[in-house]
Amino acid sequence: MGRSTQSKLSSKKPRQVRDAEATKKQILDAAEAEFARYGLSGARTEAIAKGAGVTTAMIYYYFESKEGLYQAVLQRPAVEMHEGFEQLNLDQFPPEEALKILVKEAIAYEAAHPYRGMLWFQEANQNQGKYFKLGNWQENFAYLIKILERGMAEGCFRPIDPFLTTLHIIGICNLYFNAYENIKHTRPDLQLLSPEMIEQHTQAAINLILAGVRL
Amino acid sequence: MGRSTQSKLSSKKPRQVRDAEATKKQILDAAEAEFARYGLSGARTEAIAKGAGVTTAMIYYYFESKEGLYQAVLQRPAVEMHEGFEQLNLDQFPPEEALKILVKEAIAYEAAHPYRGMLWFQEANQNQGKYFKLGNWQENFAYLIKILERGMAEGCFRPIDPFLTTLHIIGICNLYFNAYENIKHTRPDLQLLSPEMIEQHTQAAINLILAGVRL
DNA sequence: GTCTATAATACGATAGAC
DNA sequence: GTCTATCGTATTATAGAC
Numbered sequence: 001m002g003r004s005t006q007s008k009l010s011s012k013k014p015r016q017v018r019d020a021e022a023t024k025k026q027i028l029d030a031a032e033a034e035f036a037r038y039g040l041s042g043a044r045t046e047a048i049a050k051g052a053g054v055t056t057a058m059i060y061y062y063f064e065s066k067e068g069l070y071q072a073v074l075q076r077p078a079v080e081m082h083e084g085f086e087q088l089n090l091d092q093f094p095p096e097e098a099l100k101i102l103v104k105e106a107i108a109y110e111a112a113h114p115y116r117g118m119l120w121f122q123e124a125n126q127n128q129g130k131y132f133k134l135g136n137w138q139e140n141f142a143y144l145i146k147i148l149e150r151g152m153a154e155g156c157f158r159p160i161d162p163f164l165t166t167l168h169i170i171g172i173c174n175l176y177f178n179a180y181e182n183i184k185h186t187r188p189d190l191q192l193l194s195p196e197m198i199e200q201h202t203q204a205a206i207n208l209i210l211a212g213v214r215l
Numbered sequence: 216m217g218r219s220t221q222s223k224l225s226s227k228k229p230r231q232v233r234d235a236e237a238t239k240k241q242i243l244d245a246a247e248a249e250f251a252r253y254g255l256s257g258a259r260t261e262a263i264a265k266g267a268g269v270t271t272a273m274i275y276y277y278f279e280s281k282e283g284l285y286q287a288v289l290q291r292p293a294v295e296m297h298e299g300f301e302q303l304n305l306d307q308f309p310p311e312e313a314l315k316i317l318v319k320e321a322i323a324y325e326a327a328h329p330y331r332g333m334l335w336f337q338e339a340n341q342n343q344g345k346y347f348k349l350g351n352w353q354e355n356f357a358y359l360i361k362i363l364e365r366g367m368a369e370g371c372f373r374p375i376d377p378f379l380t381t382l383h384i385i386g387i388c389n390l391y392f393n394a395y396e397n398i399k400h401t402r403p404d405l406q407l408l409s410p411e412m413i414e415q416h417t418q419a420a421i422n423l424i425l426a427g428v429r430l
Numbered sequence: 431g432t433c434t435a436t437a438a439t440a441c442g443a444t445a446g447a448c
Numbered sequence: 449g450t451c452t453a454t455c456g457t458a459t460t461a462t463a464g465a466c
Contacts, residue, residue, distance in 0.1 A: 003256040003341070018431050037340050041218040042257025045460065055433055060461065062431095118340050124396035125252050125333050126218070133400045141401055158426070163402065164391075164419040171390030172383040179382075181339035185348045186356055187378065204379040211373070212427035233449050260442060270451055275443065277449095 003044075024062050026052040031059075031073045036115035039122035040070045040131075071131055074123065077116045078135040084109065085143045095151030096214070100206055102144060103173060107202045110177045111193075117178045141166055148213065157213045165213065172205050218259075239277050241267040246274075246288045251330035254337035255285045255346075286346055289338065292331045293350040299324065300358045310366030311429070315421055317359060318388060322417045325392045326408075332393045356381055363428065372428045380428065387420050 030051030034043045045066055049056040063069035088105060090098040110117055123132045144166045151157030176183070176192070184192055191197055245266030249258045260281055264271040278284035303320060305313040325332055338347045359381045366372030391398070391407070399407055406412055 020431070023431080038254065038257050039252075042253050044458090046458090056460080057433065057462080058431080066460075118336065120397060121333065121336055121393050124394045124398075127396075129397040129400050132397045137397070138401045160423070161415065161419050164416055165423060167390055167394075167398065167416075168387040168420060168423050171386035171388070173386070174390060175382055175386030176379075178336055179339050181342075182335060182344040182347045182352070183339075183382065185344050186353045200376065201379055201382075204376050205383060208375070208380060208383050208424075208427040211429075212423040214426075235449070238449080259440090261440090271442080272444080272451065273449080281442070 003038075020062075023052070023054060023058060027054065027059060027062060027069070028073060028076065031069050032076070032119065033115050035070055035073050036118040036122065039126040040067065041126060043070075071134065074119065074131050075135055077113065077119070078137050078140065081109065081140050082136065085140065090143060090147060095147055095154055095156055096210060098147045099144075099151070099210065099213070102147065103169065103206050103209060104202055106170075106173050107176075107198070107205065110173060111198050114177050114180070114193075117174050121178065144169060151213065156215060158215045160213055169209055172209060176201050218253075235277075238267070238269060238273060242269065242274060242277060242284070243288060243291065246284050247291070247334065248330050250285055250288050251333040251337065254341040255282065256341060258285075286349065289334065289346050290350055292328065292334070293352050293355065296324065296355050297351065300355065305358060305362060310362055310369055310371055311425060313362045314359075314366070314424065314428070317362065318384065318421050318424060319417055321385075321388050322391075322413070322420065325388060326413050329392050329395070329408075332389050336393065359384060366428065371430060373430045375428055384424055387424060391416050 027048065031043070031048045033051065034048045038044070043066070045056045045059055048069070049059060052058070059066070059069055063072055084105065085102070088101055090102060093101060120132070123129060145162045148157060148160060148162040148165055152159060152162075180192055184190075242263065246258070246263045248266065249263045253259070258281070260271045260274055263284070264274060267273070274281070274284055278287055299320065300317070303316055305317060308316060335347070338344060360377045363372060363375060363377040363380055367374060367377075395407055399405075
């Protein structure tokens with residue numbers, strides 16, 4: 001009764017030999033998928049190595065330990081999201097527009113990195129956010145909180161708790177991808193991961209959120 | 216680098232000897248917490264046994280295998296939630312009121328069973344909903360979908376996709392508990408699991424949802 | 431930089447005593 | 449109904465060759 005051996009989504013391109021950066025990235029990518037599914041303790045180094053097309057020895061060569069690899073995996077999305085949000089220049093837009101853009105961007109990001117949401121939940125539940133705390137995730141929350149506060153100050157949003165509403169908004173965006181494998185069984189008629197369906201999810205989310213916070 | 220050995224929340228009451236039903240329940244309770252954290256493959260039978268105050272042999276005596284225990288664990292909340300929702304007699308109330316009651320009940324249920332949300336996500340990501348499919352979870356979705364459809368028909372909700380909105384509502388209710396261990400680090404000043412704070416979460420969620428779907 | 435081989439431990443499951 | 453002892457296998461991590 002081991003683990004399901006279903007095909008990994010990892011790209012599996014023929015690996016360049018003796019290219020340190022490429023190898024490192026391939027390990028990180030494979031590890032991200034494995035850690036997202038199984039968490040730190042549940043992940044198998046052998047599975048990560050296989051997904052990356054290398055041997056387990058490489059993991060220890062580049063990342064010292066399973067834990068070191070885990071920390072590197074958690075760090076990547078935190079930095080990437082921060083950079084992504086920064087480039088949006090959200091301050092330039094009125095609150096409603098900024099909120100719309102941020103939600104659109106967040107869902108697009110999740111669609112492009114469907115594993116990363118679960119990485120976050122695994123970390124919370126298996127490690128009590130010990131490694132999460134080390135990253136700069138707080139800053140990513142701040143973008144959303146700031147928009148909500150600005151919206152209230154400018155009188156276009158109703159009085160809300162910016163912190164709780166931020167959590168609610170993230171929940172709206174997240175669940176679709178995190179629970180996809182369960183949800184798909186309830187609606188076998190829908191192609192939930194098709195661009196069209198994700199677009200519908202995005203629009204419905206934006207409409208719900210905007211209507212929900214608007215004065 | 217093993218798993219964190221933090222204290223289990225399991226009650227650890229002195230176990231009755233030779234009480235089949237009691238032992239079975241203790242194993243189920245301990246297994247629920249362990250499977251929620253680590254999923255089917257990641258869970259350790261030894262940890263479950265220890266949490267239940269028995270030996271691993273008991274797991275195999277009562278549930279035949281780790282997988283059998285897992286299926287039993289997944290089944291329990293599906294049945295329990297269905298019974299809970301049924302008793303609410305949601306059809307008796309106007310859509311807005313019914314939605315309010317359901318959300319209140321759902322969050323209260325999660326607060327009482329903080330592990331169960333993750334159980335669901337682990338199942339989706341580790342087993343692609345294979346065991347989820349066997350339960351009658353679809354029926355629980357149906358309560359919410361029905362309220363939303365009724366609200367549109369009666370002209371008090373705006374035109375929405377009932378399926379997607381159901382997912383969004385579940386996301387709003389869920390994230391708070393599923394990601395609690397991460398979130399708490401971003402707001403060390405708050406007691407997120409205190410009744411007062413959960414009540415605020417509940418009210419904020421209800422306000423967001425009602426404002427979001429209302430015409 | 432990458433691999434093979436292996437040491438040391440952890441884990442799932444069962445047999446048999448009580 | 450419950451426990452102890454144990455078998456066989458899986459897994460992390462490292463040493464050493466190439």
